[in-house]
């Protein structure tokens with residue numbers, strides 16, 4: 262029996278249902294238009310292949326007794342090779358990095374400092390977290406962190422990262438359990454719980470509940486670190502299945518490739534109405550596209566855990582050139598890490614330069630984002646601002662923002678890299694708080710030495726080799742940073758390997774779940 266005070270405010274979204282009638286009903290006949298977790302209010306449930314496929318739940322989701330929650334279990338590695346259980350032995354990754362999440366169980370804002378060898382006062386500021394919230398970074402065993410009071414730098418808790426423990430707690434109300442390696446050491450006297458307000462007390466109890474849930478989840482799933490904020494709902498946007506290496510999915514999109522560059526006066530910035538294509542009956546700029554009704558793309562699973570899918574030929578050469586030309590007109594800035602705003606850091610971890618391009622920028626960018634929506638099976642309307650009259654379509658979305666960020670263009674010079682990191686941030690204490698969920702990334706050039714994207718913790722059998730995506734102009738890759746149960750995927754940790762010779766151009770398209778703010 263679990264505390265009843267935790268209000269599980271799950272967004273009342275139905276699971277995916279889709280059919281082309283929905284598309285037509287909403288005047289949207291311009292592509293693969295359904296296939297997301299949100300169902301139009303007035304849609305009928307129509308039987309279709311697509312719908313059946315979407316409704317089929319991942320077989321590794323299993324009810325956790327006592328929690329009313331389906332957890333995503335770790336599959337036997339043999340299944341990744343389509344072989345009977347027990348026929349393969351899992352390899353131990355040589356890479357020792359891991360997520361390190363720090364939960365602030367106090368009612369005050371705290372800053373996370375990493376001790377790079379010279380104490381708290383001279384440490385590196387990593388992130389800042391509000392009362393009862395969490396923040397973190399990618400780290401390694403033995404590394405030391407502190408939660409300090411902003412400004413005064415008084416140390417409230419000290420932590421040391423331990424292998425196979427990804428979440429650490431700073432609890433000023435309960436004495437440390439010396440056995441518990443996830444308990445941060447409190448550097449000051451214990452406080453009384455009676456000092457908390459009612460609202461604070463609720464948040465504190467929720468944090469405790471989440472803390473108690475973590476080891477049960479890890480045990481139940483066979484070793485997945487719990488990085489979420491329980492209770493949580495599963496991802497609301499579609500996820501491709503990844504059951505075994507080489508598994509293929511096929512997408513047909515009406516967003517065909519541009520094969521010639523339209524004249525400049527046809528490449529103007531688009532309004533939302535233009536992006537919505539409210540008044541258009543045919544595909545925009547069709548003359549400059551390949552002479553075909555659809556573009557057929559093959560999605561190939563290159564890693565099961567983390568879930569990574571490769572798509573060759575996602576962008577045409579003309580499209581890549583257009584992206585690069587547009588990016589170069591903007592001034593690329595030194596890249597930062599963190600989620601932007603106050604948490605953005607210029608650091609030696611990420612040495613590249615960056616700029617952002619919005620879907621509004623040109624009809625080509627718009628087409629690329631629409632194609633991206635199709636390959637992720639997300640409604641394109643979710644990937645732009647929605648108009649008033651589209652309200653009914655997503656009745657439970659708290660805002661009309663796109664669920665994705667702008668396309669982030671990254672340039673690496675020789676020697677530059679992005680060391681192993683996670684792309685996600687930790688959701689705040691609101692039930693089902695949003696976080697980054699999917700990255701559809703793209704390679705914009707090739708032929709450099711180095712510069713691969715590497716996922717050093719992917720699960721594989723011994724002698725399985727490394728999963729590294731090698732840059733190829735126009736190639737895309739989808740990777741999921743959430744598991745099908747809503748947890749964040751520690752194994753989605755990845756690195757942009759140093760460019761050894763030449764330069765590298767890359768693009769990130771991050772999608773949030775369930776919405777973005």
Ligand SMILES: O=C(O)CCC(=O)C(=O)O
Nearest residue numbers: 679713714756757767769
């Ligand atoms: O450049 C790459 O291959 C990956 C870049 C990356 O991980 C990022 O920008 O978050």
Ligand SMILES: [Fe+2]
Nearest residue numbers: 682683684755
């Ligand atoms: Fe990344």
